Amino acid sequence: MVSEQPEERLVADVLVIGGGPAGAWAAWSAASHGARTVLADKGYLGTSGATAPGGTGFLYVEPDKEKREKAVADRLKSGGYLSEEPWIYRLMEQAYLNIQLVEQWGYRFPLDENGNLYKAHMQGPEYMELMRRVVKKAGVTILDQHPALELLTDEHGVGGARGVNRLSGKSWEVRAHSVILATGGCAFLSKGLGCNVQTGDGQLMAAELGVEMSGMEFSRQYATTAAFGTVTRNRVLGFASFYDEAGNVIHEGGPRQDHFFAVHLHKGPVYAMLTHGNTPEKQAIIRASTPLWFVPFDRAGIDPFTQKFPIKMRYEGTIRGTGGIRLVGDYCSTTVPGLFAAGDAASREKTAGARSGGGAYNASWAIASGTWSGKGAAEHALAHGKSADHRDLRPAGRYGLRHTAESAESIPVREVVKAVQNEMFPLGINYFRSEPIIAASLERLHKQWPLVRGGVGSSATARVQAREAAAMVVNARWMYSAALIRKETRGMHTMAEYPELDEAMSSRLLLSGIGDIRHRWEDVPRSYGSITPAVVVKERQSV
Amino acid sequence: MIELVSEDRCIQCGLCVKVCPTNVFDTNEDGLPVIARQEDCQTCYMCEAYCPVDALFVAHHADEKVAVTEQDLIDRDLLGSWRAIIGFGSRGKVSMAANDTTPILRQARSGIARGE
Numbered sequence: 060m061v062s063e064q065p066e067e068r069l070v071a072d073v074l075v076i077g078g079g080p081a082g083a084w085a086a087w088s089a090a091s092h093g094a095r096t097v098l099a100d101k102g103y104l105g106t107s108g109a110t111a112p113g114g115t116g117f118l119y120v121e122p123d124k125e126k127r128e129k130a131v132a133d134r135l136k137s138g139g140y141l142s143e144e145p146w147i148y149r150l151m152e153q154a155y156l157n158i159q160l161v162e163q164w165g166y167r168f169p170l171d172e173n174g175n176l177y178k179a180h181m182q183g184p185e186y187m188e189l190m191r192r193v194v195k196k197a198g199v200t201i202l203d204q205h206p207a208l209e210l211l212t213d214e215h216g217v218g219g220a221r222g223v224n225r226l227s228g229k230s231w232e233v234r235a236h237s238v239i240l241a242t243g244g245c246a247f248l249s250k251g252l253g254c255n256v257q258t259g260d261g262q263l264m265a266a267e268l269g270v271e272m273s274g275m276e277f278s279r280q281y282a283t284t285a286a287f288g289t290v291t292r293n294r295v296l297g298f299a300s301f302y303d304e305a306g307n308v309i310h311e312g313g314p315r316q317d318h319f320f321a322v323h324l325h326k327g328p329v330y331a332m333l334t335h336g337n338t339p340e341k342q343a344i345i346r347a348s349t350p351l352w353f354v355p356f357d358r359a360g361i362d363p364f365t366q367k368f369p370i371k372m373r374y375e376g377t378i379r380g381t382g383g384i385r386l387v388g389d390y391c392s393t394t395v396p397g398l399f400a401a402g403d404a405a406s407r408e409k410t411a412g413a414r415s416g417g418g419a420y421n422a423s424w425a426i427a428s429g430t431w432s433g434k435g436a437a438e439h440a441l442a443h444g445k446s447a448d449h450r451d452l453r454p455a456g457r458y459g460l461r462h463t464a465e466s467a468e469s470i471p472v473r474e475v476v477k478a479v480q481n482e483m484f485p486l487g488i489n490y491f492r493s494e495p496i497i498a499a500s501l502e503r504l505h506k507q508w509p510l511v512r513g514g515v516g517s518s519a520t521a522r523v524q525a526r527e528a529a530a531m532v533v534n535a536r537w538m539y540s541a542a543l544i545r546k547e548t549r550g551m552h553t554m555a556e557y558p559e560l561d562e563a564m565s566s567r568l569l570l571s572g573i574g575d576i577r578h579r580w581e582d583v584p585r586s587y588g589s590i591t592p593a594v595v596v597k598e599r600q601s602v
Numbered sequence: 603m604i605e606l607v608s609e610d611r612c613i614q615c616g617l618c619v620k621v622c623p624t625n626v627f628d629t630n631e632d633g634l635p636v637i638a639r640q641e642d643c644q645t646c647y648m649c650e651a652y653c654p655v656d657a658l659f660v661a662h663h664a665d666e667k668v669a670v671t672e673q674d675l676i677d678r679d680l681l682g683s684w685r686a687i688i689g690f691g692s693r694g695k696v697s698m699a700a701n702d703t704t705p706i707l708r709q710a711r712s713g714i715a716r717g718e
Binding site: 101102103105106107108111112114116166167168169170171172177179180181182184185186188203204225226248250252253254255256287288289294297298312313335336340341343344345347348350351354355356357358359520523 | 619620621622623624625639642644645646647648649651652661662663664665666680683684687688689690697698699700701702703704705706707709710711713714
């Protein structure tokens with residue numbers, strides 16, 4: 060089938076795909092550097108992504124030499140020596156600068172006990188509502204409910220993207236010399252808070268242009284929620300005691316051992332109660348720090364301070380892992396001219412290494428990588444004489460699309476998604492990784508691959524979900540392929556047969572290919588000297 | 603998951619259809635939002651946060667349907683309860699950000715490690 064001519068067409072300098080924090084910062088940065096910028100999001104800039112619904116902490120370190128040196132040393136170690144010192148410094152500086160802008164733009168940071176503004180945590184709904192206004196004010200054209208389905212390309216590199224408007228069902232095309240993929244990680248529709256928009260679409264689009272993935276083995280990340288709920292905020296569970304099915308106490312609160320939740324949930328049901336929220340004052344503080352966590356409890360009629368509730372772990376995949384699209388330049392460029400990546404779609408190994416350690420590092424990475432990619436993308440696009448409308452571009456998508464179907468039989472989307480989830484979610488496969496179990500799982504995942512080459516319905520929902528299914532199958536195959544190649548335990552990646560870190564593997568693992576997956580190792584650059592300066596954009600810099 | 607669109611309260615502004623990150627709603631012939639793909643709801647509560655007239659209700663369960671009635675939700679003061687906490691629509695009188703107790707959360711936590 061030939062691809063249809065899109066009904067909605069736009070031409071820009073920079074196209075940002077994705078409207079979570081990384082996409083928002085990228086669009087703001089690109090527009091602030093003088094580029095005509097379009098942002099297309101699968102959902103809505105303001106509600107999309109893992110940040111918008113709840114609160115998130117940031118890596119926020121004052122510009123104090125000692126504090127920053129300590130933060131860098133801590134991260135090099137916890138990141139399994141796969142991160143780069145200059146990039147960590149740069150991350151801290153960029154996040155610090157931009158968070159001052161967030162304050163100037165009107166985010167209402169609270170006061171700490173000494174009466175100083177506390178800027179290391181933000182509430183997602185207000186943060187992202189503010190970012191939408193900032194992006195609009197910068198002159199960016201926002202296309203909500205416009206999921207991208209495939210990139211456009213020619214011999215000069217990327218040149219835009221095509222997708223579908225989910226509300227009208229019409230196809231769209233945006234031509235632009237630079238494209239920033241800010242589509243997020245991949246959590247396989249686990250319903251971790253805000254995670255279902257992120258199905259690894261950007262990684263598939265990049266790979267279709269020949270871009271490598273890096274660090275896909277660093278994806279063994281789950282978060283604990285009430286069994287019925289979605290709100291993944293472990294800090295509230297820091298106030299809990301935990302019980303087994305018979306009601307025996309298995310932990311009375313305070314610091315938990317590594318793997319506590321996984322070990323116990325792997326054995327059987329676990330219940331929690333917030334026994335350490337034992338005064339009205341403490342209860343009020345806990346509630347106001349993480350209000351959304353309590354919403355499902357209030358609705359279910361459960362008082363978590365006095366009643367036990369079951370817990371479970373929801374998989375967060377590469378959203379809180381660190382693997383993704385391989386970056387090669389200081390401004391988040393990839394190996395394809397014009398193609399950039401930011402946020403959780405990109406590999407975060409340069410700053411986080413082999414372990415993200417929660418939201419803070421990734422939340423600051425979204426700010427910084429968005430800002431850097433926006434500058435890089437703007438400069439790349441503005442170096443062209445003519446607009447991208449003059450290029451002889453063709454769609455680059457190869458899997459899970461109407462025009463690439465190789466059989467008349469439709470892709471069984473729900474079945475494929477369920478089959479992938481059955482391999483990715485179980486703790487016995489993905490958390491407690493061991494060679495024979497991962498190898499058998501990977502074989503089953505490979506069998507799903509031919510299915511996503513089938514036919515696709517014409518509705519917007521069918522088109523988007525078929526493409527998501529293809530993206531999830533390939534992301535899952537990359538993850539377990541990488542897990543089997545890294546025969547050691549490092550950062551968040553573990554392998555039962557290889558419980559120790561192996562010095563010989565202090566390198567990054569790159570994967571290429573979609574049908575056939577190949578790999579190679581890349582040395583971590585050991586540059587301790589120069590630091591690329593942070594990007595400074597004044598609030599009212601002309602656009 | 604999303605369980606209720608109150609026809610009584612809905613002003614047909616279309617915002618929920620536009621803001622839902624997972625495209626759960628369709629608009630019917632009368633201009634009302636309908637829950638067209640409940641199984642795609644990720645229970646993120648964002649639609650409720652944006653609804654200007656508190657016409658939506660997301661129940662606590664992410665994976666199973668929960669039967670609700672509008673009158674019961676009104677009686678329990680649950681319609682609009684999440685938007686009220688965030689402060690959207692309060693013209694700045696309420697701000698979840700300004701009320702964030704994260705900086706003093708560790709005060710509440712002190713004592714746990716010592717087993718008090």
